[in-house]
Amino acid sequence: MLFGYLAINRRRAVTRDEVVEALWPARAPRGAEGALRALVSRLRRVLGGDLLRGRSSLQLVLAREAWLDVEAADAAIHQAESAVQRGSWHEAWAPSHIALNVSRRTFLEGFETPWIDERRRHLDDVRLRALECWTTAGLGIGGAELADAEAAARKLIAEAPLRESGYLLLMQVLDARGNPAEAFRAYERLRKTLDEELGVTPGPGARELHARLLLREDRQSRASP
Numbered sequence: 001m002l003f004g005y006l007a008i009n010r011r012r013a014v015t016r017d018e019v020v021e022a023l024w025p026a027r028a029p030r031g032a033e034g035a036l037r038a039l040v041s042r043l044r045r046v047l048g049g050d051l052l053r054g055r056s057s058l059q060l061v062l063a064r065e066a067w068l069d070v071e072a073a074d075a076a077i078h079q080a081e082s083a084v085q086r087g088s089w090h091e092a093w094a095p096s097h098i099a100l101n102v103s104r105r106t107f108l109e110g111f112e113t114p115w116i117d118e119r120r121r122h123l124d125d126v127r128l129r130a131l132e133c134w135t136t137a138g139l140g141i142g143g144a145e146l147a148d149a150e151a152a153a154r155k156l157i158a159e160a161p162l163r164e165s166g167y168l169l170l171m172q173v174l175d176a177r178g179n180p181a182e183a184f185r186a187y188e189r190l191r192k193t194l195d196e197e198l199g200v201t202p203g204p205g206a207r208e209l210h211a212r213l214l215l216r217e218d219r220q221s222r223a224s225p
Helices: 002-008 016-023 032-047 069-086 089-103 114-141 145-159 164-176 180-197 204-223
Strands: 057-060
Touching: 002 016, 002 032, 002 057, 002 114, 016 032, 016 057, 069 089, 069 114, 089 114, 114 145, 114 164, 145 164, 164 180, 164 204, 180 204
Parallel strands: none
Antiparallel strands: none
């Protein structure tokens, strides 16, 4: 926990009081200062004094080329979302997968504190955003990528059943794959879920796509002999 806290805050020095609160958030044990000194001493023996610096405050000083997975996830999701905004689908594909793969891991598994829970919630959000980017990129690339895009959209819905973007993306992917009936089924699932859980209707994006698909299907049926 000590190493994890110093690692995610490595851009700044943290006071010993802050570290004590991070390690024992509910109630610091008697002799917490001594316990912290022992932990710091043990960590210094492992890392070396050049990496763990300070006395009254502590800072983990890693080499420039050091790689932290949680930092990589944040950088990757930013890169992926920026590429999606530009419509650069191929540029969005790889970073969306990096963000997804990192955010799937449990942050400091086996430990429970408020700051760990907060970081886990952040990574949960990164994972959902990565699934959105992956689906959107696959939809933009088209072709063989549509199958994976559909799988990503369904995963997004499974993990966040009240997140409308998952249903909207799934409808678009299914339509692009030539399955408009399945797209209608996805919309109906969204409508039913929102009604049962929140008592609301789908947002304008999903409603407008549903209406466009209905209009197109109606025109095609009328044009058929």
